[in-house]
Amino acid sequence: xxxxxxxxxxxxxxxxxxxxxxxxxxxxxxxxxxxxxxxxxxxxxxxxxxxxxxxxxxxxxxxxxxxxxxxxxxxxxxxxxxxxxxxxxxxxxxxxxxxxxxxxxxxxxxxxxxxxxxxxxxxxxxxxxxxxxxxxxxxxxxxxxxxxxxxxxxxxxxxxxxxxxxxxxxxxxxxxxxxxxxxxxxxxxxxxxxxxxxxxxxxxxxxxxxxxxxxxxxxxxxxxxxxxxxxxxxxxxxxxxxxxxxxxxxxxxxxxxxxxxxxxxxxxxxxxxxxxxxxxxxxxxxxxxxxxxxxxxxxxxxxxxxxxxxxxxxxxxxxxxxxxxxxxxxxxxxxxxxxxxxxxxxxxxxxxxxxxxxxxxxxxxxxxxxxxxxxxxxxxxxxxxxxxxxxxxxxxxxxxxxxxxxxxxxxxxxxxxxxxxxxxxxxxxxxxxxxxxxxxxxxxxxxxxxxxxxxxxxxxxxxxxxxxxxxxxxxxxxx
Amino acid sequence: xxxxxxxxxxxxxxxxxxxxxxxxxxxxxxxxxxxxxxxxxxxxxxxxxxxxxxxxxxxxxxxxxxxxxxxxxxxxxxxxxxxxxxxxxxxxxxxxxxxxxxxxxxxxxxxxxxxxxxxxxxxxxxxxxxxxxxxxxxxxxxxxxxxxxxxxxxxxxxxxxxxxxxxxxxxxxxxxxxxxxxxxxxxxxxxxxxxxxxxxxxxxxxxxxxxxx
Numbered sequence: 297x298x299x300x301x302x303x304x305x306x307x308x309x310x311x312x313x314x315x316x317x318x319x320x321x322x323x324x325x326x327x328x329x330x331x332x333x334x335x336x337x338x339x340x341x342x343x344x345x346x347x348x349x350x351x352x353x354x355x356x357x358x359x360x361x362x363x364x365x366x367x368x369x370x371x372x373x374x375x376x377x378x379x380x381x382x383x384x385x386x387x388x389x390x391x392x393x394x395x396x397x398x399x400x401x402x403x404x405x406x407x408x409x410x411x412x413x414x415x416x417x418x419x420x421x422x423x424x425x426x427x428x429x430x431x432x433x434x435x436x437x438x439x440x441x442x443x444x445x446x447x448x449x450x451x452x453x454x455x456x457x458x459x460x461x462x463x464x465x466x467x468x469x470x471x472x473x474x475x476x477x478x479x480x481x482x483x484x485x486x487x488x489x490x491x492x493x494x495x496x497x498x499x500x501x502x503x504x505x506x507x508x509x510x511x512x513x514x515x516x517x518x519x520x521x522x523x524x525x526x527x528x529x530x531x532x533x534x535x536x537x538x539x540x541x542x543x544x545x546x547x548x549x550x551x552x553x554x555x556x557x558x559x560x561x562x563x564x565x566x567x568x569x570x571x572x573x574x575x576x577x578x579x580x581x582x583x584x585x586x587x588x589x590x591x592x593x594x595x596x597x598x599x600x601x602x603x604x605x606x607x608x609x610x611x612x613x614x615x616x617x618x619x620x621x622x623x624x625x626x627x628x629x630x631x632x633x634x635x636x637x638x639x640x641x642x643x644x645x646x647x648x649x650x651x652x653x654x655x656x657x658x659x660x661x662x663x664x665x666x667x668x669x670x671x672x673x674x675x676x677x678x679x680x681x682x683x684x685x686x687x688x689x690x691x692x693x694x695x696x697x698x699x700x701x702x703x704x705x706x707x708x709x710x711x712x713x714x715x716x717x718x719x720x721x722x723x724x725x726x727x728x729x730x731x732x733x734x735x736x737x738x739x740x741x742x743x744x745x746x747x748x749x750x751x752x753x754x755x756x757x758x759x760x761x762x763x764x765x766x767x768x769x770x771x772x773x774x775x
Numbered sequence: 776x777x778x779x780x781x782x783x784x785x786x787x788x789x790x791x792x793x794x795x796x797x798x799x800x801x802x803x804x805x806x807x808x809x810x811x812x813x814x815x816x817x818x819x820x821x822x823x824x825x826x827x828x829x830x831x832x833x834x835x836x837x838x839x840x841x842x843x844x845x846x847x848x849x850x851x852x853x854x855x856x857x858x859x860x861x862x863x864x865x866x867x868x869x870x871x872x873x874x875x876x877x878x879x880x881x882x883x884x885x886x887x888x889x890x891x892x893x894x895x896x897x898x899x900x901x902x903x904x905x906x907x908x909x910x911x912x913x914x915x916x917x918x919x920x921x922x923x924x925x926x927x928x929x930x931x932x933x934x935x936x937x938x939x940x941x942x943x944x945x946x947x948x949x950x951x952x953x954x955x956x957x958x959x960x961x962x963x964x965x966x967x968x969x970x971x972x973x974x975x976x977x978x979x980x981x982x983x984x985x986x987x988x
Binding site for chain 1: 799803806815818819822823825826828829830833878879880885888892893894896897899900901907908911912913915916917926929930933934935936937938939940941949952953956957960961964965968
């Protein structure tokens with residue numbers, strides 16, 4: 297047995313190596329704890345087991361974690377002039393903690409005797425910041441009450457304070473628990489003598505890898521999606537189609553190309569039918585991007601859309617109807633100008649020609665664009681345009697997003713700030729269906745490939761979930 | 776904030792920030808009432824400055840990056856060949872962009888984008904699939920804390936979204952998945968959005984009027 301190589305974290309209970317500086321689960325500062333005592337508390341050693349002794353040649357830990365981690369000080373936000381004299385740099389603290397041990401005032405849960413006093417929880421320091429807690433994960437987030445009552449300097453209490461100390465500790469353990477999987481049994485039980493990749497029952501990694509590989513190969517081998525199979529699309533696609541279909545000829549559309557090749561695999565499938573529809577309608581596009589790789593990605597997809605456009609649309613596109621605004625730096629700070637004065641925000645295009653003289657978007661000098669089209673792989677890009685651009689030019693927004701962004705954007709669809717939403721490749725296929733286009737043979741083959749791929753991805757995921765659950769259940773039965 | 780500087784400098788800096796914020800606020804307020812206020816040209820000028828400033832910071836960042844990696848090469852730091860690779864790639868792309876007649880749309884840079892940047896980014900992002908599989912194996916478990924609810928939500932969404940399974944499911948399952956997205960999930964997202972907006976608002980109020988501002 298190698299039980300003396302770890303000890304339980306006094307904060308969350310997670311086993312940690314004796315040499316650990318921070319807890320691997322909750323991040324509590326562990327350096328300088330009395331490791332031998334903590335080891336005895338968590339794992340009582342056998343009589344013949346050696347007890348951990350700190351090495352003499354180990355680096356000397358800091359006497360106070362607040363020296364190396366000043367953010368641990370409760371008065372971290374206060375200016376120097378407002379701190380007590382004893383806490384200013386260069387001054388001696390009245391009662392310096394023992395060398396090698398973190399200050400219990402800063403981290404009360406590190407007290408070795410904290411578990412022995414379940415009815416007397418350690419005092420909590422009053423929060424000095426706007427919000428407290430570790431992202432609200434371990435303990436609920438707290439709003440600093442001094443913001444509303446500057447005079448009240450007393451400590452605030454949360455609902456957790458009313459719980460027994462053991463219950464609070466269990467809650468911390470619950471949120472810090474990591475499901476142990478795929479532990480190499482040969483490491484835990486050297487006497488078993490199994491090599492990595494082997495093990496008991498469901499721990500056999502080779503089995504899992506083999507199943508995954510087999511499912512992938514089967515998916516590639518049997519491309520058997522039926523021609524009429526369609527993915528389920530979320531609401532909002534038909535509204536997006538109607539908004540674009542109602543555009544008049546030569547309407548100016550301001551396009552935010554907020555994805556680059558990293559997301560193009562999914563985004564192109566959703567964006568292509570929308571761009572094709574805009575070209576068919578003869579819309580004039582001013583394309584800008586706030587990603588360095590965005591303009592080049594846009595140029596490629598628009599070229600693909602043009603190859604699929606009808607002759608009538610191509611003849612209309614012979615005019616100067618596409619303006620590549622290029623890369624727009626500045627993040628959110630540059631967007632209000634795009635909403636108030638687009639031509640001033642994009643003075644020249646990618647070829648260095650002045651945008652203000654282009655007949656295609658001359659209407660933007662006096663009027664708002666007829667439509668804002670946002671092609672985004674992140675929800676923040678859509679939110680920024682709603683807040684900083686649409687609020688100034690009042691143009692309707694159609695968003696084309698990845699499927700993962702859909703839930704974060706849908707409240708804006710429900711409120712009417714976004715008139716249409718096409719999300720993921722399912723939305724793209726639904727949009728293509730609405731266009732009533734007769735797909736070419738290659739288009740049908742491409743669509744069938746994607747649907748087949750998603751079908752088999754589902755099979756793989758279901759397989760993985762089933763194996764994982766069985767492994768978890770089997771693990772709980774272990775003695 | 777500004778604790779190490781003179782109080783007068785602190786106050787002047789805060790005054791400038793407050794003036795700019797107030798001017799932009801008044802400008803946006805006038806836009807909300809559909810009235811053209813005289814603040815519009817000043818606001819546009821400030822926005823243009825922000826645009827120019829951000830472009831300048833990009834150039835500054837490039838110089839800093841080069842300086843850092845040239846220093847690493849000169850010092851012979853660990854993994855200095857990678858720094859050398861970065862500098863060589865930077866110089867090659869820069870020369871190609873300036874030397875070619877088409878600038879950023881020249882065939883050479885287009886080839887660089889198509890053959891190097893796009894496949895590299897797509898490859899890195901494709902690794903997400905493996906992370907998803909690993910996460911599904913680790914956390915979509917019946918025995919893990921809260922795993923049943925997460926597993927149920929993930930399964931219903933997956934089964935409804937996938938053509939293979941959707942054809943076999945009754946319509947009520949699809950309606951239930953739509954309801955999940957449109958009611959509970961949307962409520963949670965609205966709460967998060969409103970909470971985030973309120974937090975920003977209170978942070979701004981505290982910055983300007985707080986006792987430590």
